[in-house]
Amino acid sequence: MPRALITGITGQDGPYLAELLLGKGYEVFGLIRGQNNPKRAMVERELPGVKLLTGDLTDLSSLIRAYSQAQPDEVYNLGAISFVAYSWENARLTSDVTGMGVLNMLEATRLYAGEDIGKVRFYQASSSEMFGKVQQVPQRESTLLWPRSPYGVAKVYGHYMTINYRESYGMHASSGILFNHESPRRGPEFVTRKISQAVARISLGLDETVSLGNIDAKRDWGFAGDYVDAMWRMLQQDAGDDYVVATGETHSIREFLDIAFRRVGIEAWEPLVLQDPRFFRPAEVDLLIGDPAKAHDKLDWKPTVSFAELVEMMVDADLAEQRALAGK
Ligand code: NDP
Numbered sequence: 519m520p521r522a523l524i525t526g527i528t529g530q531d532g533p534y535l536a537e538l539l540l541g542k543g544y545e546v547f548g549l550i551r552g553q554n555n556p557k558r559a560m561v562e563r564e565l566p567g568v569k570l571l572t573g574d575l576t577d578l579s580s581l582i583r584a585y586s587q588a589q590p591d592e593v594y595n596l597g598a599i600s601f602v603a604y605s606w607e608n609a610r611l612t613s614d615v616t617g618m619g620v621l622n623m624l625e626a627t628r629l630y631a632g633e634d635i636g637k638v639r640f641y642q643a644s645s646s647e648m649f650g651k652v653q654q655v656p657q658r659e660s661t662l663l664w665p666r667s668p669y670g671v672a673k674v675y676g677h678y679m680t681i682n683y684r685e686s687y688g689m690h691a692s693s694g695i696l697f698n699h700e701s702p703r704r705g706p707e708f709v710t711r712k713i714s715q716a717v718a719r720i721s722l723g724l725d726e727t728v729s730l731g732n733i734d735a736k737r738d739w740g741f742a743g744d745y746v747d748a749m750w751r752m753l754q755q756d757a758g759d760d761y762v763v764a765t766g767e768t769h770s771i772r773e774f775l776d777i778a779f780r781r782v783g784i785e786a787w788e789p790l791v792l793q794d795p796r797f798f799r800p801a802e803v804d805l806l807i808g809d810p811a812k813a814h815d816k817l818d819w820k821p822t823v824s825f826a827e828l829v830e831m832m833v834d835a836d837l838a839e840q841r842a843l844a845g846k
């Protein structure tokens with residue numbers, strides 16, 4: 519039975535990846551931080567097959583302990599401070615967790631593997647946010663990185679460190695440059711979930727408006743369930759490599775709003791969406807669109823959920839959740 523260790527088990531992607539690996543017969547370990555993490559109960563309820571280990575990306579000794587307990591064949595480093603807006607408010611903490619945390623994981627991997635470096639395969643959750651200021655579209659593996667946030671800078675550090683460990687030690691380390699991916703499990707601070715929740719609440723008469731920042735930004739949005747499959751495929755290759763994972767389509771937040779409000783029968787949504795300067799960023803990433811050709815060719819990976827299906831899936835899930843909460 520192959521063994522996998524996942525950091526970020528309480529996030530959006532961790533549970534999808536755990537479900538995929540459990541379905542393939544893996545023994546799955548999840549790293550959870552804090553003495554009383556409020557999301558532990560969610561993981562225990564939704565993923566009873568996952569064994570939880572305590573640790574923190576900033577604490578190398580806790581990671582070494584987790585490796586010795588899990589004895590993993592595959593390690594997926596999904597843990598991070600991942601909210602871009604928050605990274606300006608806490609640039610140092612973001613650098614420690616999202617940047618240096620990757621170095622800690624690579625070191626723990628190297629120490630655990632010892633002389634047999636091929637014993638563990640490592641996945642790093644890199645991000646399209648590393649492309650930042652638009653240099654080339656569509657963005658691909660060779661596109662110049664120009665991050666626009668402390669989060670993006672920290673991810674660039676982790677990305678190159680992963681490549682460096684591959685080149686220095688021959689480690690089977692892969693970096694997935696994943697474009698935005700969403701789902702009903704998305705944190706409510708991210709724009710898609712913020713909108714799907716607000717649309718559900720407005721349609722039920724629980725809220726009147728929603729306040730957003732720049733709704734002209736464009737993103738290449740896919741479904742998280744599809745993207746964790748690409749992570750797994752990377753670790754099944756003969757050698758580690760870097761891959762862009764994206765749909766190849768871009769849409770503005772306006773288009774997301776259009777489909778989301780239409781799902782609940784509202785056509786004229788503009789008066790319901792307020793602009794709030796608090797949600798504008800010091801530096802914006804205006805346009806992301808990925809070229810997933812390498813992932814298609816080498817991993818035989820393709821997204822299965824369209825943009826409209828994704829928006830509707832999120833709105834439907836939030837409608838059900840808000841109805842249940844409101845007893846409607
Ligand atoms: P989430 O923000 O939903 O989850 C982040 C996870 O990291 C949580 O489980 C969180 O745990 C954990 N974490 C935070 N700080 C620490 C720490 N100090 N030590 C250990 N774990 C910690 O992210 P997603 O699931 O959306 O994304 C997964 C990864 O992929 C992240 O690295 C993200 O940056 C990256 N990524 C995401 C994309 C997306 O569109 N979703 C696109 C490209 C990259 P806790 O619950 O304790 O806070």
Ligand code: GDR
Pocket residue numbers: 600601602603644645646647696697698699707708709710712729730731732733735736737771797798799802803
């Ligand atoms: P992003 O996702 O920064 O792309 O990072 P987010 O959903 O936060 O923002 C997307 C775009 O929407 C604009 N926006 C708003 N964003 C939020 N959160 N709230 C608002 O009210 C709002 N109004 C407009 C933003 O300015 C931005 O242009 C996500 C994270 O998952 C990262 O961890 C990951 O690496 C990247 O995707 C790829």
